[in-house]
Amino acid sequence: MSVSNYLVEVNGIFGRWIKKTLRRPQFLFFSLVQPIVWFVLFTQAFSSITNISVPIPGTSPQLFKTFKDFAGTSSYLTFFSAAVIIQTVISSAMQSGIGMVTDLESGYMDKMRVAPIHRSAILMGKVLSDGVRILIQTAVIMILGFALGVTVATGVGGLLLLFAIAMTFGIAWSGISTFIGLATKNSEATLMISILTTFPLLFLSTAVMPKPLLQDWIQTVATYNPMSYVADALHGLIITGFDWVGLGYAALIILAVGAISLSATTSMFRRTVSG
Amino acid sequence: MNFGYLKNHEGVAPAMSQQVEQIASPVPGAAPATGAKAAASAAPGRKVITKADAILLVKYLKKVFDPDIRAVDGISFNVKRGEIFGFLGPNGAGKSTTIKIITTLIQKTSGTVFVDGLDLEHQPAKIREIIGYAAQDVGVDDDLTGRENLRLQTRFYHIPRSESEDRVNLIIKTVGLEDSADRRAGTYSGGMRRRLDLAMALISKPKLLFLDEPTTGLDPQNRISVWNYIKSLNEQGMTIFLTTQYMEEADRLCDRLCIIDHGRIMAQGTPAALKSEIGADVIQIALKSDGEKKVQDIAREALRRIPGVQEVQNYDAGVAAYAKNGPSLVPQIVRMLDDAGVQIAQLTLSAPSLDDVFLKHTGHQMRSEEVKPPSRMIWGARRRPSR
Numbered sequence: 001m002s003v004s005n006y007l008v009e010v011n012g013i014f015g016r017w018i019k020k021t022l023r024r025p026q027f028l029f030f031s032l033v034q035p036i037v038w039f040v041l042f043t044q045a046f047s048s049i050t051n052i053s054v055p056i057p058g059t060s061p062q063l064f065k066t067f068k069d070f071a072g073t074s075s076y077l078t079f080f081s082a083a084v085i086i087q088t089v090i091s092s093a094m095q096s097g098i099g100m101v102t103d104l105e106s107g108y109m110d111k112m113r114v115a116p117i118h119r120s121a122i123l124m125g126k127v128l129s130d131g132v133r134i135l136i137q138t139a140v141i142m143i144l145g146f147a148l149g150v151t152v153a154t155g156v157g158g159l160l161l162l163f164a165i166a167m168t169f170g171i172a173w174s175g176i177s178t179f180i181g182l183a184t185k186n187s188e189a190t191l192m193i194s195i196l197t198t199f200p201l202l203f204l205s206t207a208v209m210p211k212p213l214l215q216d217w218i219q220t221v222a223t224y225n226p227m228s229y230v231a232d233a234l235h236g237l238i239i240t241g242f243d244w245v246g247l248g249y250a251a252l253i254i255l256a257v258g259a260i261s262l263s264a265t266t267s268m269f270r271r272t273v274s275g
Numbered sequence: 276m277n278f279g280y281l282k283n284h285e286g287v288a289p290a291m292s293q294q295v296e297q298i299a300s301p302v303p304g305a306a307p308a309t310g311a312k313a314a315a316s317a318a319p320g321r322k323v324i325t326k327a328d329a330i331l332l333v334k335y336l337k338k339v340f341d342p343d344i345r346a347v348d349g350i351s352f353n354v355k356r357g358e359i360f361g362f363l364g365p366n367g368a369g370k371s372t373t374i375k376i377i378t379t380l381i382q383k384t385s386g387t388v389f390v391d392g393l394d395l396e397h398q399p400a401k402i403r404e405i406i407g408y409a410a411q412d413v414g415v416d417d418d419l420t421g422r423e424n425l426r427l428q429t430r431f432y433h434i435p436r437s438e439s440e441d442r443v444n445l446i447i448k449t450v451g452l453e454d455s456a457d458r459r460a461g462t463y464s465g466g467m468r469r470r471l472d473l474a475m476a477l478i479s480k481p482k483l484l485f486l487d488e489p490t491t492g493l494d495p496q497n498r499i500s501v502w503n504y505i506k507s508l509n510e511q512g513m514t515i516f517l518t519t520q521y522m523e524e525a526d527r528l529c530d531r532l533c534i535i536d537h538g539r540i541m542a543q544g545t546p547a548a549l550k551s552e553i554g555a556d557v558i559q560i561a562l563k564s565d566g567e568k569k570v571q572d573i574a575r576e577a578l579r580r581i582p583g584v585q586e587v588q589n590y591d592a593g594v595a596a597y598a599k600n601g602p603s604l605v606p607q608i609v610r611m612l613d614d615a616g617v618q619i620a621q622l623t624l625s626a627p628s629l630d631d632v633f634l635k636h637t638g639h640q641m642r643s644e645e646v647k648p649p650s651r652m653i654w655g656a657r658r659r660p661s662r
Contacts (some may be wrong), residue, residue: 005433012430020418023459107414110474115431116403248489274382 009117013125014132017099021133030091031137035144037104038084042208043077050076051212072239082147082234085162085208086227088137089170090202094194096130096174097181104185104272112176119273123266125170132172138163150238158237161247162218168254169230173198175261182268207231226253279640302647329389330352331377338538340374346372348538349386354483359509362518363528363629364545369538370518372413373492374487377478377516391482404432406482411488413472417461421452421471424460425478432479442478450474450504473504474547484508485649486517490524501527522629534629534636541636553627553635555585556601558608562593563618570617577615581607591639593620595631596619 021027052063068074103109112122142150142159152159176197202208204218205227211219221257222228233250236243331354338347347369354360362370375381377388377482379399388395390402415424422443429439447456450470455463460471469489471567476484489505490498505528509515519525525532526546533543542549560578564570574594577585583604598604612619625631 008430012427015417016419016423016427019423020416022419035322106410106417107410109414110380110408110410111414111428112431113380114403114406114408116400116433117431180429247444 002183006118006121006149010128013122014129017129018132020099021129026095027133028225030088030095031140034091035084035088035137035141038087039077039080039144039148040155042083043080046080047076049209050074052213057240060190067204067210070212072235075091077145077148078238079148079210079235081141082238083202084145085138085141085234086169086207086231088141088200089166090173090198092134092137092267093130093170093174093213094177094191094198095179096126097179097194098187099126100123100159100178100181101185101187102189104182105187109268109273113273119270122273123178123269127174127262130174131167133173134174135163135167138166152238152240154237156241162234162237165230165233165247165250168258169209169250172258172261175258175265179261179265179268182265182272201225201227206235207233226257229253280301289447293600301636328355330391331516332387333373333377334387334391335374336388337384338369338376338381339384345538347383350533350540351536352488352533352540352543354514355531356514356623357512358530359505359507359517359528361517361532362516362535363520363522363532363633364518364531364535365520365619368535370535372538373485374408374485374516374518378406379403380408395451404479404502407476407479407480407484409472409476409484409486409489411491413468415463415468415471415475416591418460418488420457421463421467421474422447422456424471424475427587427624428478435481446474446478466493466500468503469497470504473501477508481500481512484513484515486515486589488518488520489520490521521632526629528572534633536633536637542632549629549632550627551648553597553631555599557595557625557627557634558596558598558601558605559590559621559623559625559634560593560596560608560612560619562623563620573615574612574617577611577617578608581611589638590634595634597635 048164050067053066056065067076069174071079071101073079100109103112109122113119142152142162152162154161173239177194180193181187182270184190184193204221205225206214206222207227211222214222229246229249230253233243233246236246290524296460315439321462332352333353335349336347336351337345337349339345350369350373352360362368362373364370372381377381377390377395379395379402383395391405393401393405395402415421416427419427419529425443425446426439429442434442447453450473451473452467452470455467460468473486476486486505490501490537493501502524505515505517517528519528529546531543532549534541534549542552544552562570562574562591566588571589571594575589578584578594578596581596581598581604583600584596584598588595588597596604605622605624609619609622
């Protein structure tokens, strides 16, 4: 095995997926239209949330907590931008498995398997391309957010960290979808299972609403929901500042999800390609 | 296009490589086809096929799918250097399974396979370097252009960049895709996709090319152009293993072939030898009592009494009689069957064809083609205009 051969293979497969992604209309949809829809619809629908005032018990004269006290910002748009990032990242990650299924169905996978390439290069090139795709999409969201008035409290450094979180989280999450794709070999099933496992997690997390404002049972779920920790880390970077403990939690969560999903995917992939 | 890759490669006996040398650089006026044939039947007096003669040696190959489907049921055969070797059989006979095992796509249950002296069991990666494979279902990337598909293939086979562009351009010209090379493969017609797929399998200049049903689903015109192309590749010295369910294809292309049915080899040899094995005209009589064993037996007994009929055999639709002077016997046959009270649905008389060879060895006609429904996609409809 030669390293340079391996790099050529990974690079070839990576380039293939990037080309495919950029040429597909649904990429444009997911990266542009969907974030706009989310930004506009949700921030409009939930804009009155910023008017809430919760009485603080035992205070006299009666004091009230406002949205800013819960969220750290009085702009729901700013708060919600983390949710848009997470939502876009997971939507995008959910598509990763479909690409694998398409290759299995179209016979292109067999074409790669009869070629003298390292079979792990097939997966490696794909995963890297997923990461880059998610990076591009996150950049689009942030540009959109800036245009709408979102500010990032932690400046350029925080923004870079935010990109890193989005990308690694996306890669970790795309492992789940790729695993489902390889296991079911069916694109509809891959999408359905991905949606069913992903969206409830998003709404049962602190991504869309500050934790104290969630219903009690959702608060309980959100505490154990890995997505909450990623959302909190993003919220921190955008709204308050570097919270290294929160960022540490997010890194741990991403590492754990990534380790599980990517090793499961790798072993499933080995099983699929070894025939 | 000239593949000089066969020159002096390892494992070829000196006499053999001389022959191959000739093919690689054809003498003006000499028909290259005969060169290839001569190479295939080289080394007179040697009865045992050695690794030098055979680029592919398969012994007792078996593939059992769960629960107990014997897709390939203990077959042995060999493919000689420079020949076109064919597997002829209906859908589900085990043709694709055999090819997929040899091309390292699926694992065998038992048996041994050597490709150019390389053991499939221990050196699959080495085997991948020297083979090409075009599957029954075309494996091109619809989102990439024809040129990009080919370029990526040169990366997979580690062809140096300095050489790869030339090779891509050459193969595009060879398969006649110059005008559409920079269009996405998704916009190609069925015939163009097939040609691109073939080009992708060929760009590495494989020693042994596997073509799984190369013309299934093509219209007659495209079919003939693929046939001509396969022949010209072979004339330049490439060894080709193809599978087909078309008698005509096997007859026209193959130097030698195996008739395969239910995972077993029923007969093997040159098309001419297989046909002459029958050695007689074939009179196929389909009976009105379709496939009823008793009526078939009555008919068979009646026909056996006719002098000149060498053999009578049941097949799924009736009986088949083999006779040297077929035409002169037809009136008698009709009379005898009439007397025996057997009603004829159809009677055909023919010089032996591979159809008859198949019928003789399997007891049934080739099953008609199954139509596979296209797999459904959720994102983006597949663009396959004419398949």
